[in-house]
Amino acid sequence: MGSFNRVESTRLxxxxxxNEVVLAGDGWMHDLEPGxxxxxxxxxxxxAADTLFFDADNPEDHYSAVATIxxxxxxxxxxxxxxxxxxxxxxxxxxxxTCGRHDTVGGSCSAQSNTVRYAHEKLHMHNCxxxxxxxxxxxxxxxxKRDLAPNVNFFMNVPVTPEGGLKFDDGVSSPGAYVEMQSVxxxxxxxxxxxxxxxxxxxxxxxxxxxxxWND
Numbered sequence: 001m002g003s004f005n006r007v008e009s010t011r012l013x014x015x016x017x018x019n020e021v022v023l024a025g026d027g028w029m030h031d032l033e034p035g036x037x038x039x040x041x042x043x044x045x046x047x048a049a050d051t052l053f054f055d056a057d058n059p060e061d062h063y064s065a066v067a068t069i070x071x072x073x074x075x076x077x078x079x080x081x082x083x084x085x086x087x088x089x090x091x092x093x094x095x096x097x098t099c100g101r102h103d104t105v106g107g108s109c110s111a112q113s114n115t116v117r118y119a120h121e122k123l124h125m126h127n128c129x130x131x132x133x134x135x136x137x138x139x140x141x142x143x144x145k146r147d148l149a150p151n152v153n154f155f156m157n158v159p160v161t162p163e164g165g166l167k168f169d170d171g172v173s174s175p176g177a178y179v180e181m182q183s184v185x186x187x188x189x190x191x192x193x194x195x196x197x198x199x200x201x202x203x204x205x206x207x208x209x210x211x212x213x214w215n216d
Contacts, residue, residue, distance in 0.1 A: 004100030005078040009180050011037065011096075011214050018213035024206030027135040028191040030213070031056050032183035037095065037214045040154055040191070044207035045175040048156040048194040050128040052149060053083060053091045056186035059141065061085045065104045065150040077102040077152060083181070086149075091187050096180035099173045103153040131192035153194075154179050182216065 013019065016039075022028045024047070032038055040049050053063040067084040069075050077083070079097040082090050129148065136143035155173040193209050 005080060006098050006100040007079040007096050008098055009039065009096035009178070011039070011180070011216075013212060016212040016214050019210070020212075021208050021210050022191065022193045023208050024193055025131070026193055027131040028189075028193070028211060029135045029139060030189050030211075032092075032187045032189060032213070033215075034183060034185050035216055037180055037182045037216045038092070038189060039096075039178050039180040039210075039212045039214075041176065041178040041210040041212070042099065042155045042173045043175065043210055045177065046155065046173050047207045047209055049154040049209050050132075050192040050194050051152045051154055052132065052190040053085070053152075054147075054188040054190070055085050055087075055089060055091065056188045058087075059143070059188065060147070061087045061089060062147060062149045063091060063152070065152075069104055075104055077104060077154075077179075082184075083152070090184040092181040092183050092189075094179060094181045096178070099155055099177040099179060101157070101172060102179060103156040105150070128192035128194050132190060135190055135192075 018030075020028070021043070030038075040051075042049070055061040062085060064084055064086045067086065067088060068077075068082070071084055072081055074081075077094060078101055079094050081094045083092050083094075085091050128151075132148055132151075133145065136147065155177065157172045191209075191211070194206060
């Protein structure tokens with residue numbers, strides 16, 4: 001269940017049609033056309049890129065952790081993983097991955113989870129759920145909090161204990177590690193580059209990511 005499948009990409013950054021740095025705590029939302037390839041780069045290592053996917057032609061059909069995990073019989077994502085929507089439709093397929101393992105069960109941080117996991121005085125702190133909602137609001141379409149499904153945490157290390165609990169451990173990523181995925185259909189990608197200051201996964205130091213897109 002915890003196996004790694006590291007595969008490097010042959011795509012060159014200078015050939016990308018889109019190349020942008022997303023600062024820690026910032027959000028990013030973009031539409032991928034069928035066949036386009038998105039690469040997310042962990043620039044400094046052990047950063048968490050909380051990510052959601054939506055069918056652009058049917059936006060209420062969002063990424064499903066349950067369908068994806070059931071289909072691949074593995075709670076971690078790596079090269080070869082196919083991310084499914086609630087309907088069972090394929091959204092994206094991971095085609096390269098130099099980190100090797102990504103979390104599907106840890107969820108995103110929120111004001112409420114910050115108080116439960118850390119302390120009540122953390123309530124005011126910036127969190128991924130708020131970033132997701134801000135990006136959806138700026139999109140100008142009828143999204144609301146019900147559209148926030150359990151997300152993928154790229155580069156995040158959340159092992160499962162023998163008792164079935166979750167641990168938020170030191171990251172398994174490294175500076176420059178990346179994950180690359182190809183869109184099956186028209187897919188909306190929503191990223192919150194996690195601002196979390198209370199979690200050892202990022203050594204308590206949120207850092208930027210880079211996003212690149214190729215037409216392939």
